[in-house]
Amino acid sequence: MRVDSCFFCGRPAWPSKGITFNRNDGKSFRFCRSKCHKNFKMKRNPRKLKWTKAYRKNAGKEMVVDSTLQFAARRNVPVRYNRELIQKTLKAMERISEIRARRERVFYKKRMAGKRARELASARKLVANNEHLLPRLRGTEKRRLAELAAEQGLDVAELERQELENLRTSKKSKAFGAEVKRLRVRTDGGVEEISERVGGYMDEDQDDDDDDDDDGMDTD
Incomplete structure (x- = not known):
């Protein structure tokens, strides 16, 4: 075939x-x-x-240059049928496939060597060029962390780094703007106190709650 x-x-x-x-x-x-x-x-x-x-x-x-690739070349040479030759050819095909697969894995490892280091270097360069877009701690947060470090004898830089990591991973953003507390009247007649952020990012959970409340309001 x-x-x-x-x-x-x-x-x-x-x-x-x-x-x-x-x-x-x-x-x-x-x-x-x-x-x-x-x-x-x-x-x-x-x-x-x-x-x-x-x-x-x-x-x-x-892989372009390899001895196993030469066996896959098309040969239009008629050969008289020989059962022993066919059996040897089938065994050789299996062995050649194994050798080619092993060499392809080695070729892939050599080609991908150092990729992780290059990706880290590119990511560090991207962060360095766009550092102004990263979340920053407010003055009150820095003072609070300084007091906490003085009380517990910890490193202020380490605490600030952990706080920034929490800001990047969590949905709530405390980096920009100021909080404003307001009263909201629910559809059932109750009153609740909410906190909104002015001049910055708002809480994503709060936005979802607003959408849910708007969907559930009675429009009679």
């Missing part, structure tokens, strides 16, 4: 699957799916599309 490769993306095109396009000059093109056939008719370059084998090879993301 011959498994051809897709002319556009390089994936295997199995028998009775995909599309075969025969041009007027007699050349035939095998496609694994209609997506490749449409891109071929639109005269797109497979080396410029990231989901093709040609792009991955040009970008250095696939």
Whole structure:
């Protein structure tokens, strides 16, 4: 059974699957799916599309030079049937597949080496360039943390760092604006006290409560 490769993306095109396009000059093109056939008719370059084998090879993301890849080359050489030769060929195919898979894993590890360090460096650079967008502690919060550190003998910088981490992970924001307490009359006649933030971000839970109250109000 011959498994051809897709002319556009390089994936295997199995028998009775995909599309075969025969041009007027007699050349035939095998496609694994209609997506490749449409891109071929639109005269797109497979080396410029990231989901093709040609792009991955040009970008250095696939093995190009390896002895195991030579066995996959197409050979139009007629050979007389020989049972022993077929058995040896099948065993060799299994062994070659194992060797190729192991070499591909090694190639991937070498290619991805240092990626974590590069991502951390890029993230640190992004934070350094946009430091003015990060939440900041107000003067009252800094004084409170300084008094707490003096009482318990802790490090002020460490407490401020923990407080900033809590601000980034929690839904409530205490970084900007001032709190204003107001009275709200509920639909059932009760009165509740709420805290709103002026000149900054409001609490997301509070916004959700406002939406719920507006949906539940009687409009008679």
